Structure formats: structure tokens, C-alpha cells
Amino acid sequence: MASLQSKLLQFFAASALAVAAFSASALPPAKGKVVLTIAGKVAEKNTPDAAVFDVAMLRKLPQQTFTTMTPWDKKPIKFTGPLLRDVLAAAKATGTSIKAYALNDYQTTIPLDDAQKFDVIVAHQMNGEDIPVRTKGPLFIVYPYDTKEELRSSVYYERSAWQLKSMTIE
Amino acid sequence: MSGVASNRRSLLWLVLVTVAMAVAMAALLIYELAQQRAIELRTGLGTDSVTAIAYQFEREYSRLQHTLELQSVSDQPLDKDRLSLRFDIFLSRLELLHNSPTTADLVDGPEFSQTLPKISALSEQMERLLAAPRLNRAEVQRMHVLFAALAPDVQAMGHAADSVVARTVEQQKHTMRDQNTQIVRLTVAQLLLLLMAAFALYVRHQRQTQERRALELLTDELREARSVAEAANRGKSQFLTNMSHELRTPFNGLLGMLHLLEESQVSPQQIDYLNTAKTSAQHLLALLNDILDVSTLDSGHMTLKPERFNFPAFVREIQMLMAPRALEKGLSFAMRVDESLPQWLHADAARVRQILVNIIHNAIKFTEAGAVTVDLAVQAVTPQRLEIVCAVRDTGIGMDAQVLAHLFQRFYQVDGSSTRRFGGTGLGLEISQSLAHMMGGEITVQSEAGAGSCFTVRLQLPLATPPATVRVEAPSLEGKRILVVEDHPINQKLIATLLARMGCEVVLAENGQIALEQVQSARFDAVLMDVNMPVMDGLTATRRIRALAGPERLLPIVVVTADVMNDAQGNAQAAGASDFMSKPVHFDQLREKLHDLLGTASPAATL
Numbered sequence: 001m002a003s004l005q006s007k008l009l010q011f012f013a014a015s016a017l018a019v020a021a022f023s024a025s026a027l028p029p030a031k032g033k034v035v036l037t038i039a040g041k042v043a044e045k046n047t048p049d050a051a052v053f054d055v056a057m058l059r060k061l062p063q064q065t066f067t068t069m070t071p072w073d074k075k076p077i078k079f080t081g082p083l084l085r086d087v088l089a090a091a092k093a094t095g096t097s098i099k100a101y102a103l104n105d106y107q108t109t110i111p112l113d114d115a116q117k118f119d120v121i122v123a124h125q126m127n128g129e130d131i132p133v134r135t136k137g138p139l140f141i142v143y144p145y146d147t148k149e150e151l152r153s154s155v156y157y158e159r160s161a162w163q164l165k166s167m168t169i170e
Numbered sequence: 171m172s173g174v175a176s177n178r179r180s181l182l183w184l185v186l187v188t189v190a191m192a193v194a195m196a197a198l199l200i201y202e203l204a205q206q207r208a209i210e211l212r213t214g215l216g217t218d219s220v221t222a223i224a225y226q227f228e229r230e231y232s233r234l235q236h237t238l239e240l241q242s243v244s245d246q247p248l249d250k251d252r253l254s255l256r257f258d259i260f261l262s263r264l265e266l267l268h269n270s271p272t273t274a275d276l277v278d279g280p281e282f283s284q285t286l287p288k289i290s291a292l293s294e295q296m297e298r299l300l301a302a303p304r305l306n307r308a309e310v311q312r313m314h315v316l317f318a319a320l321a322p323d324v325q326a327m328g329h330a331a332d333s334v335v336a337r338t339v340e341q342q343k344h345t346m347r348d349q350n351t352q353i354v355r356l357t358v359a360q361l362l363l364l365l366m367a368a369f370a371l372y373v374r375h376q377r378q379t380q381e382r383r384a385l386e387l388l389t390d391e392l393r394e395a396r397s398v399a400e401a402a403n404r405g406k407s408q409f410l411t412n413m414s415h416e417l418r419t420p421f422n423g424l425l426g427m428l429h430l431l432e433e434s435q436v437s438p439q440q441i442d443y444l445n446t447a448k449t450s451a452q453h454l455l456a457l458l459n460d461i462l463d464v465s466t467l468d469s470g471h472m473t474l475k476p477e478r479f480n481f482p483a484f485v486r487e488i489q490m491l492m493a494p495r496a497l498e499k500g501l502s503f504a505m506r507v508d509e510s511l512p513q514w515l516h517a518d519a520a521r522v523r524q525i526l527v528n529i530i531h532n533a534i535k536f537t538e539a540g541a542v543t544v545d546l547a548v549q550a551v552t553p554q555r556l557e558i559v560c561a562v563r564d565t566g567i568g569m570d571a572q573v574l575a576h577l578f579q580r581f582y583q584v585d586g587s588s589t590r591r592f593g594g595t596g597l598g599l600e601i602s603q604s605l606a607h608m609m610g611g612e613i614t615v616q617s618e619a620g621a622g623s624c625f626t627v628r629l630q631l632p633l634a635t636p637p638a639t640v641r642v643e644a645p646s647l648e649g650k651r652i653l654v655v656e657d658h659p660i661n662q663k664l665i666a667t668l669l670a671r672m673g674c675e676v677v678l679a680e681n682g683q684i685a686l687e688q689v690q691s692a693r694f695d696a697v698l699m700d701v702n703m704p705v706m707d708g709l710t711a712t713r714r715i716r717a718l719a720g721p722e723r724l725l726p727i728v729v730v731t732a733d734v735m736n737d738a739q740g741n742a743q744a745a746g747a748s749d750f751m752s753k754p755v756h757f758d759q760l761r762e763k764l765h766d767l768l769g770t771a772s773p774a775a776t777l
Contacts, residue, residue, distance in 0.1 A: 134265065163262065
């Protein structure tokens, strides 16, 4: 009894420390291929002028999964990825808006409030599989469209950048 | 009738129009909803219009081509990653083209269906190129050429996309225009229906106004007719009143004279003549009284004058009156009276007598042989009210059901010939029934043709307290000076004679003015004042006498008049009269009145 209790306590303590450690500690440098670059008003940089992430670093953050209909497909899609606000927090981003760039030079502006107001995620998996560049990969900013009617409008569809390359915080 | 029918028809029209309008609006609503849904479906959910997707595809194609061009130049380093990325992005645009719901129509078109397989083939070659561990410049050059060759076709795809979009927009415009036309048509139809409805309402309103006006006109006419009828009725009543007054005055004289003649010395034959004359006169007087009663009842002015009277004496009177008539015809007459008869009642004795005499008289009239019996019983309704039940049975001709049904109707008589046989005015029963109703009772009949009849009179009469004092011996009227104020010579003579018989001294005055002078110049014990006189009428004279200063103002004044309209007594009282008598004046009545007035020696006795 006592041992079980102490084991649980140890586990909780360890994970709490890990989360705290991760968020409190400096951003580690990216080991794998860089998929996301966050520049601009970021306090936590792991390169001279930006905070860069590889897929592994994004996977370390708490993951969200939801299924929603999108205007780009006839069937609903299951998306998995960390919350945008968690990603911004990891880079210690401050400011009011995000300028998001895609691989094909598509740009869109997202107000920083969106990350707080909605459960926007930076999805790296669609229907349980990594998103290839040939479709919408590697990263896709997805709003949970099915949860709120206001999200099902052109404003939010335009902010849903796929083939996300980088974000500049302003 | 036709007004109601046409009203209903116009109402029906109104309902139809309203229903039509409702249906039209419903149709419009459904149509608009359908159109809206169609548009929504067509435009789709997303912002990825056909144009955007086609443009993006074309652009990535040309960027890929550009990268291939750059990498095919010999002195540039080969960057596999970069080419791979460009190719991946291009493929993603191709995939969008294939899979977006909005480009479904586009992809079926000739430009796309011909070019896309070629692009697929090229893509496969690119894959093989990129699958190799290292890039081969010659291969890259070859790919570049191939891609450049296909560029115009890709451009054509772009144009096709544009034209598809243009056609779609045009189609939408047409749809919108059609829809608008439909809307306009329906709106116009609605407007027309509305106008029709408004017009129908207006027409209806006009008709209703007309009807109301006609109704108002009719009401006015009716009101007019009613006032005319009422005036005629009043005129008739007034006429009857006047006539009755006029008729009673000569009667007064006639009967009085006959009575006096009777008293004087006449031979037996003259007595016979006199009796005949008296009977005729009395009959005529009865008729007159009946007519007057009916007229008063009709106009609603009949009122009862209840007074205290001695009931047993009253009953004896009736018996003394009716028994001889029955015995004359050889009938036996019996009046059986309850032991518990009350002593004093408060009622209009004259009218009660009228009813009972009428019923008993009829019984005697319609019986040839046998008996007439009168049973008088009394029941207490409340401690103060009695119900007098008087049943008059006869063994006369009786009545069948038909006669019974019409018995109490005006002028109804058993048959026309019976007028000759039995006489009568046909008014008696109606009057009796009305009087009985006024006294809280009614008259009911049971009869069988040939077996006789039984008339039952029920009246509710209040008990009266017995008079406080018993009347003392009446003082003599000998030597009393009476002023008789009367303008009609016959009436003057009559009253004067009566008074002379009583031993009074009589002074005559022709009108109120002379009377006024007389009372001031001489001493009198009482005044008998007629009402209708020239120069000054009786009531004015009475008022003037009462207004005098001297002792003459306290003179006992008895107003005597043939006017029997019911305010007459009230008016006399209001003018200050001590008492009231109606003509024709009976000797006994006159004597009693004078005894009352002069015996107590208080002039202004209450009536």
C-alpha cells in the first residue's frame, strides 16, 4: 500500500517536473529536419534569430486530436497536433499578430488572440498519419470548425494555412 | 333576405381571396428557399474557388518548370531537396485540382481531360528521377524540355477554368433574373389580389352603410308610427272620458227624475211604464259603465280605491240584490257562507261587488230551471291577507270546450242569437277577470254543455281593523243650510229635491264665482260643489274658499262630479275638499255623507 502510494507520488512529481522543466528551460536546438520557424517577437530562440522546431519537438508538446469537416474534402478528417498557444508559449512569443507563411509562398495573418480563444492546433497528422508535402504537409494550422459556427467562414478558412513553413510574430 | 344572401356571397369572395393570397405567399416562400439552397450548393463551403485552384496549379507548374530550368544549367549545383520540395508542392496543387468538390465540372472538360494524363505521365518520370540517389543533369535537362513543351496546354487549362467560372456566373445571373421575375410576378399577383380584396371590402362597407341607413329610416318611421298610434290612443281615451262625462250627466238627471216620479202619486199602469223606463235606463247605464271600465283598463289608468268595509253586511247586500232576480225566474237561490267570515276588509267594495254581481247575474241569466248556489269560503294566506273563494254554481245551459276557450274575450258571446235571448254587452267577464287580477286573484270556470257551470272567483284581500268608534245616532239634518253649486238645471233640481226631502234648506249657485260671493255673504252648514262650471270651476272655488280669511273657510265642501277619471278624487282632496261624491248622486249616499260631515261638527274631515 505504502509502496504503491509512493510510486504514484514519484510519477506525478516526475512528470510535473518534466513539463515545468521543458517550459522553464531554454528551447533545445532542433535535431531533425526543421519544419517550423518562428521569428519576430520571440524571447526563447534556439538559433541566432528564430525559434526552430523539428517534428520531434512538436510531438513532445501535449497533443490534441479532433475530427472535423473541412471545405477541402468531402469527408471529415481527424487532425492531431499541439495547440498553437502551446507552441507559441514554448517560443515565448509576445505580440498581437502572427504572419504565417506556407511553402508555396501563401501568406496569412492570424491575430494572436485566436490561439487563446480557440483550440487551434498545428496539425502534423491527418487521419493518424504524418501529412506528406504532396498533400497538405508537413504542418497544417487547423481550427475546430465543427465546434463553432463562426469558424465556418472564409475568415478562418483563410487563416488555416497548410504546408506551413514559418511564422513571424508581430 | 337578399341582403343576407349577397352579404354571404361577398364574404365568401373575401375568404377566397385571402386563401389565394396565402397560397401565393407560401409558394413564393418555398420557391425562394429552394433557390437559396441551390445557390448554396453551387457555391460550396469554402473559399477555394475554381479560379484560385486553377491559378495555383498553373503557378506551381511554372515554378517547377523554372526550378528544372535553373538546375539544368551546367554550372549550377544540383539541389535534389529543393527540386523535391518544388515537385511535392506541385503535386499538392494537382491533388487539389482532382479532389476539390468545386472543380468537379472543370475536370470533366476537354482541356483538362486531355492534358491531365500527360501531366500524370510527366509526374511519374519526375518520381523516377528523384528516386535515384543522385540527380543526373542530363535527365533534369530532359525533364525541363518536356515540362516546357506542355506549358501551353497547362495555360489552356487555366483559360478553360476561367470560362467555366464565367459561364457559372452567367448562369447564376440568369437564375437570379428568373427568380426576380418570378418574385415580381408573384408580388404583382399579390398586389392585384390585395386590391381586389380591398375593393370587395369597400363594396361590402358601402352595402352595410346603405343597409344601416335603411334601418335607421325604418326605425324613424316606426317611431313616428308609434307616436301616431299613441296619440290616437290618447285621443280615444280622452274622447271616451269626455263622452262618459257628457253621457252620465243626462243619465244622472234621467234616473233621478224617474226615481222621484216613482215616489210621487202614480197609477199602477204608470208604475209599470216607469219600471220599464227605469230598466231601460239602468241597462243603458250599465253599458256605459262597462264601456268606461274597459277603456280605463285598456289605458292602464284603472286603479282600485280600497276602503274599510263590513264584509258580512256586504254579503247580505249581494244576497238581497240577487235573490229576487233568481226567484223571479223560478230558480232557487242559495248563498252559503263560511262561518269564519271576517268582519272587516280593506278593499274596493264597489269593484268586488261588481265582480260578484256580474258572475251571479250570468249564472241566473243562463239558467232556465233549477238552482243557483253561491258558496263563500275564506282561507288565510298570511295573518294579514285572506283569500276569498266564491264558487257560483248553476244548473244552466253550460258551455262546451270551444266556448270555454274564448269565454273571457272581449265581446265574446255564446252565439250571436244569444244577444237577443240573453242580452249583455260581452264585456262583463273581461272586466271581472281584469279586476280579479288587480286584486291578486283570478276567475276560473268549469262547465259541461247542458249540465251547468261553476265559476270560481278568488280574490286576495287584506284584513282591516274594525273602526274605533261605533257611529252614534245620526243627528237630524233638519234646517241645515246647504249651498248647492251646480250649473246644470236638471242636476240643480235633482239635488235640491233630495236635500229638501232631508229637510235641508237649499240655496243654489250657478258657478264658483257666485258660490264664493254667497259663502261670504251668508251662513251655510255645507257646500255641495260641482266641478265643471263656467266662469269659475268647482276646484278653483274650493281653493278660493279655503283661502278666505273668515270662518267660511272652514266650511265642509263636498265635491260632486260626474268625472270618474281617477285623479278626480285626488284633485278634489288637493283643492281642499272635505269629501267627494260621484254622480249620479244617491239619496242614501248623500244623506250619509252629510251626516258624517255635519254630525261630527268638524269641517275639514279627512277623506
